[in-house]
Amino acid sequence: xxxxxxxxxxxxxxxxxxxxxxxxxxxxxxxxxxxxxxxxxxxxxxxxxxxxxxxxxxxxxxxxxxxxxxxxxxxxxxxxxxxxxxxxxxxxxxxxxxxxxxxxxxxxxxxxxxxxxxxxxxxxxxxxxxxxxxxxxxxxxxxxxxxxxxxxxxxxxxxxxxxxxxxxxxxxxxxxxxxxxxxxxxxxxxxxxxxxxxxxxxxxxxxxxxxxxxxxxxxxxxxxxxxxxxxxxxxxxxxxxxxxxxxxxxxxxxxxxxxxxxxxxxxxxxxxxxxxxxxxxxxxxxxxxxxxxxxxxxxxxxxxxxxxxxxxxxxxxxxxxxxxxxxxxxxxxxxxxxxxxxxxxxxxxxxxxxxxxxxxxxxxxxxxxxxxxxxxxxxxxxxxxxxxxxxxxxxxxxxxxxxxxxxxxxxxxxxxxxxxxxxxxxxxxxxxxxxxxxxxxxxxxxxxxxxxxxxxxxxxxxxxxxxxxxxxxxxxxxxxxxxxxxxxxxxxxx
Numbered sequence: 179x180x181x182x183x184x185x186x187x188x189x190x191x192x193x194x195x196x197x198x199x200x201x202x203x204x205x206x207x208x209x210x211x212x213x214x215x216x217x218x219x220x221x222x223x224x225x226x227x228x229x230x231x232x233x234x235x236x237x238x239x240x241x242x243x244x245x246x247x248x249x250x251x252x253x254x255x256x257x258x259x260x261x262x263x264x265x266x267x268x269x270x271x272x273x274x275x276x277x278x279x280x281x282x283x284x285x286x287x288x289x290x291x292x293x294x295x296x297x298x299x300x301x302x303x304x305x306x307x308x309x310x311x312x313x314x315x316x317x318x319x320x321x322x323x324x325x326x327x328x329x330x331x332x333x334x335x336x337x338x339x340x341x342x343x344x345x346x347x348x349x350x351x352x353x354x355x356x357x358x359x360x361x362x363x364x365x366x367x368x369x370x371x372x373x374x375x376x377x378x379x380x381x382x383x384x385x386x387x388x389x390x391x392x393x394x395x396x397x398x399x400x401x402x403x404x405x406x407x408x409x410x411x412x413x414x415x416x417x418x419x420x421x422x423x424x425x426x427x428x429x430x431x432x433x434x435x436x437x438x439x440x441x442x443x444x445x446x447x448x449x450x451x452x453x454x455x456x457x458x459x460x461x462x463x464x465x466x467x468x469x470x471x472x473x474x475x476x477x478x479x480x481x482x483x484x485x486x487x488x489x490x491x492x493x494x495x496x497x498x499x500x501x502x503x504x505x506x507x508x509x510x511x512x513x514x515x516x517x518x519x520x521x522x523x524x525x526x527x528x529x530x531x532x533x534x535x536x537x538x539x540x541x542x543x544x545x546x547x548x549x550x551x552x553x554x555x556x557x558x559x560x561x562x563x564x565x566x567x568x569x570x571x572x573x574x575x576x577x578x579x580x581x582x583x584x585x586x587x588x589x590x591x592x593x594x595x596x597x598x599x600x601x602x603x604x605x606x607x608x609x610x611x612x613x614x615x616x617x618x619x620x621x622x623x624x625x626x627x628x629x630x631x632x633x634x635x636x637x638x639x640x641x642x643x644x645x646x647x648x649x650x651x652x653x654x655x656x657x658x659x660x661x662x663x664x665x666x667x668x669x670x671x672x
Contacts, residue, residue, distance in 0.1 A: 209363045216249060217278035221290075224248040228363055230301070230356050232347045240344070244356050245305035247274040248364070249295040257393075258294040259286065259370040259640065260357065262377030264399070266350070267529035269304020270297035283628065285637040286372075293370065293640070298360055300353040300380070302343075302528030309343060309527025311335035314517055319460055322517045323472045323510070326479055326559075327526070327566040336570055339527050346573040348531040354384040361391060368393040370640055375399040375600060375625065376532075378591075379406070382583040394588040394643055396636050399597060399625050400605035404582040408537040409563050410545055411601055413553040416482035419598035419624065420444065420494075420554070423485065426622070426659055427495050433662035437495045443502040448554045451477055458501075460510035472506070472513070475562050478555035480513040482598045483520065487626035490515075490671055493663045508666050515671035534567035539574035582611050589615035590639040590648065592632050594623030616645035622657045631656050 211226035227243040247270075251257070261283065262270055273282065274297045280287035286295055299306040313331045314321045321328045339345060361369055370393050371381035378397040385392045401408075424441040427433035433440070450456050451474035459467045485491040490512065497508040541560065550557040589612040593602035602619055609615050618635060620627055631653040639648055663669070 210243075214247070216247065217275040219279050221278035222250045223274070223278070224250065227305075228356070228360050230359060232301075232344055234347075234352050234355055242301050242307045242356075243305075244298065244301060244360065245271055246296060246298040246360055247271045249274060249278055249290060249297075251294050252291050255292045256366060257292060257368075257370075258296050258361075258364070258366045259289065259372050260296045260298065260361070260381075261286065262298070262300070262371075262373045262380055264373060264375030264377035264380070264401075265303070265524050265529055266300075266376040266380065266532040267303055267524035267526065268376075269299040269306070269308070269525070271299050271304050273297060283372075283633075284630075285633040285640070288637055289640055294366075296360075296364070296369075298357055300528070301356055302348040302353075302531065303525050307343065308525050309339050309345070309348060309531065311339075311526035312521065313526060314521050316463070319462070319468055319514070320470045322514045323458075323460070323470045323476050324455065325473065326475060326562045327530075327569075329569065332526075332566060332569050335527065343527075345527065345531050345570065346535065348528045349535055349575060350380055350383045350532055351387065351575070351579070353380065354387050357384060358388045358391065367391070370394050370396065372396040372636075372640075373398070376401055378600075379403055382585070385585045385587060386583045389585060389587070392585065392587045394590070394640060395585070396590050396592075396639060397605070398592045398627050398632075399600045400591045400593055400608065401600045402583065402604055402608035403536075404580050405607045406600060406604040407540055407545070407580065408533045409559045410541060410549045411604065412479065412482060412559045412598070413550045413555040413557070415598035415601045416478060416485075416555045417553045418601055419482065419485040419491070419596050422596045423491060423494060427662060430659075430662055432664075433495055436662075436664050437499050440495045440498065444498050445554075447498055447501050448478075456506075458506035458510060460514065461507050467507075470510075472510075473558075474556070475558040476513060476517075477509075479559050479562070480516040481509075482555070482559075483516040484512045484671075485596070485598050485624055487624050488622070488659050490669070491624065492660050493666060493669050496663050496665065511666060511669065512671075515669075519671050530566060530570040531572050533563065534570045535572045536575045536579055538564055538567045540577065540580050582608070584611045586614060588639070588644050590636065590645055591615065591617045592627045592636070593617065593619050594625060594627050595619055595621050596624045599625040614645060616648055616650065618648075618650040618653060620653060620657055621655065622659050629653075629657050 208229040214223050214225040216223045227245045231237045232240040276282045302309040373381040379401040455471040455473045458472050501509045591605045593605045
């Protein structure tokens with residue numbers, strides 16, 4: 179989280195000149211741009227915003243300044259890659275300095291020889307009228323451990339945001355149309371769409387709405403509309419990730435020697451929540467122990483989120499073993515870090531406006547049973563989000579929003595075999611709708627698929643504008659888990 183926070187600060191500093199200049203610009207001009215630089219390497223960039231109507235249908239009333247950053251190619255070709263980090267609810271511009279320096283999404287730095295790279299804060303995220311809820315307070319640790327979305331804090335946030343925004347207007351369709359307005363204003367005839375996680379569903383929706391302007395799609399951690407309905411995938415995804423973790427621990431000499439009963443002990447710890455929340459002790463930053471109640475809802479979901487990448491997942495066997503003998507402090511640290519991390523990265527308001535209008539209304543009880551029965555999470559994650567959506571109270575999208583997306587544009591999908599957020603079965607199902615598509619499944623990878631072999635193929639795909647010569651088998655067996663931890667020393671949440 180530290181790197182991302184630092185990146186955000188660097189971004190704000192880089193924009194200071196542009197923001198001051200923007201104050202003198204005429205408010206009647208919808209597009210504002212100014213030269214700026216990004217990152218420690220001072221990459222040449224354009225910082226800007228486009229003013230759009232919050233209500234795109236009526237084109238009246240409140241407006242939103244949708245902000246963007248363009249990292250300029252070293253050679254002007256009028257080609258562009260639009261990049262989105264997903265969520266839904268994560269802003270893109272905060273990552274521009276990091277990517278400018280080549281410290282993330284490494285293929286992008288190499289492609290800057292001919293492609294501009296465009297980072298847009300979708301409406302409701304980042305600098306684009308952010309709908310942020312601060313749900314968790316370090317001074318009140320109980321809020322981390324009982325509900326994914328604490329009722330009182332969520333109701334207060336909704337009341338506050340409803341005074342400055344029509345919460346039903348912050349949808350994927352509207353954001354896709356905002357993005358196309360930015361594409362047109364910047365003069366790109368066709369664009370490459372590169373999305374991660376929720377960014378994949380966003381860009382697939384864009385491809386459905388604006389097919390003539392799509393050059394290709396690179397999708398990592400694939401979340402295809404119709405096939406993956408948030409949060410139905412989470413129970414099976416959590417089981418997939420913990421099952422693979424258990425098996426890998428059994429095969430790993432060090433992990434098996436230290437935690438020979440990890441599989442059985444995880445089952446025993448999970449079973450303790452069958453009759454309600456479990457009373458545990460957690461440690462504050464000052465080292466003081468505090469007693470809180472931990473619910474099954476939070477235990478299962480935050481543990482799932484801790485396995486989004488292999489770094490934090492390496493600490494799960496140790497934390498589970500300590501919990502098994504009654505010491506929940508390591509597990510509490512993992513849970514609290516996951517909650518804080520998401521609270522910092524994701525604008526909860528827009529996350530709920532999207533999922534409560536586009537996903538949750540289309541969940542049936544048979545869906546819940548089919549995806550939850552027999553899992554350690556059960557239906558707790560679905561019920562938690564349904565409850566939160568009852569508080570958030572936004573208008574549902576038309577049912578055809580959940581139709582599968584079909585596109586003839588070249589599509590390259592990258593999925594991790596252990597992914598608890600967007601399990602790989604969904605990219606496999608969506609592939610049938612992409613006649614010019616191909617999928618890479620990375621063994622021993624989770625939701626984070628940024629590995630050298632995959633990034634090399636991503637670069638080739640974008641340059642070739644085709645999946646024909648992508649040799650995905652070249653990435654077989656090249657990825658391995660980091661060593662399993664035997665203490666919490668060195669724990670850093672992603």
